[in-house]
Amino acid sequence: MAGRSARRWVAAVPQQVRHLGAIFALLVAGLVGARQVLVPKTFGERGHYRAAAVDSIVAQEIGYAGHAACETCHPDIADKKGQSYHRGVACEVCHGPQAAHVLAPMDHKPPAPRERAYCPLCHGYNPSRPTGFPQIDPVLHNPVRPCISCHDPHDPTPPHPPESCAACHGEIARTKAISYHAELPCTQCHAVDRRHSVSPRQQRPSKPTTREFCGRCHAQDADSPPEIPRVDLASHGPGYVCWQCHYPHHPEAR
């Protein structure tokens, strides 16, 4: 009796709805089935992710030993680094994960990066780095020389200020070296305060600002060797300062 009334009820539903209903039921069943098969069992237990992922990450082999393990055996280096600007940098940042070294110190020696490309990973100039963070242009800053030849990575402050201007202004020095001005010292034209080498931005060197300054060597009546080219300051490019046309570090360049 119940079966007949159910059949009559089904027959009353239009054919289209029955067939579409079957298709949609199949699709929904497919989705539910796919969820059963494809969604990991622990998905959603703690959030929108597979909770067991945490366990599988925990189960991974530990590569890092932590700086405390290093300090036990290397107290001298730890002390030195602890006093330096690198005190916040863990040993394994440069030496790599060293859990294996802690377990078997003789079998696994930690690498120490010595090549020039390594330090600029942190100290290469990048506008998004905080102001005051030591940054250099790897192309211009003492080209070719490895960083460790001046800076001890465990105490990176250089032992003394740069000795020559070329240490920081390498590109200018190399340009000047092939120009007619090669023999002139930088101080010929720039008045440089001694403190410039330790706080370069606070104590900037002076630059010539008048035509007469160049005229000291290049004017018609200048008291300088005769082979130095002369110009008549009154008629030669009046109104311009010399360096607007002549680059002083390579004056013959056009």
Next chain:
Amino acid sequence: MRPMQGYVYPNEFELHWGLLIVVYPYLTGLVAGAFILASLARVFNVREVQPVYRLSLLTALAFLIAAPLPLLAHLGRPERAFEIFLTPNLRSAMAMFGFVYAWYLMVVLLLEIWFDYRKDLVIWSRGSTGVLSLVRRILTLGATDLSEGALRFDAGAGKLITIVGIPSAFLLHGYVGFIFGSVKANPWWSSVLMPVVFLFSAIVSGIALMLLIFMISSLVRFKRVDMACMDKLAAFLMYALVVDFSLEMLDFTQRLYEAEESIRILSQMLSSRLVLSLIVLQVLVGTVLPLMSLALVAPTVRKQGLVKVPDELRRLIYFVVAVLIQIGIFSTRWNVVIGGQLFSKSLRGLTVYKIELLGIEGMLTAGAIVVLPLVILLVLVKLLPPWPDAEAGATAGIGLGLAVSPARR
């Protein structure tokens, strides 16, 4: 073009969303627009646009099938895309969009097309053999009842779905706008008007597309272009364009008046990076010029249009206007997607976008994805001819008293 200028954060040099993400809202906009045009015919009984009703539905379907492709091509791991359906994330607007898309495809568009074509599918597949007929027979899903009651049910169900479909189409494209509008960190995108502007630009682009497809399909079939239909389409196009343009101007004025801290960099971007795509293509070529042309020749205010022009010329003007509008709407999508990434979040610098030619996110892929819906449409039109003279009742005359499809009754 000038290279990067000012201060730009290192992760902003390169744009993360490129040409494919421009194509995506363009395609979904066409879907929503074409569907809303179809619903005009069905729900609001606009007699003149009846000839494009079925064509609009098929166009919407063709573009909807292709719409997710730019997103998939943009993904690093497209084979994982289906996972958003398996593990729905209610807190992610982008993840839930998968369900909006699925709802629109499965519940609205496919069902409406199925109910509208069911009678014809049954008749076309009856007594004939061949692959086409077999496919059509499968598409009937075995529901071959052609009694008057069943056909009445088809018509009723179709109408109901269209009524549900209008808010769904609004949802589909409003959602795309929502995804951009809700990025509160980006002053170019973050605007509550974004979904509404997207929606109306979608309607504009959909109507313009149908105008193009209807005209070209008539020419290809050597049929006379139905000028009453074209005039009505042009009038609707004009109304939608007026609303769209007003909304955009409203958005623009509001930004200008609010003059938040971002206004300087945005105006700098507008006057340097977006001159061609925004001022020339979107506003002048894509909006003002079509608006003026339509105001002059389309029968909007008066029966004849302000200037009386012969049918042939009017048709040509409509054609050019529709093409210009497509260019304009594509530029709109470009200006939103690319424009929003050209300036730095520091509000102090501008970067540049360089389109690739080859590569998965390049111009060729994007071009192929834009052309693909037209190919799909061609297949759909072969399978389900949308022309009034192809309807089974019109030729077979099987005595059902239904010489026109339920939508046209």
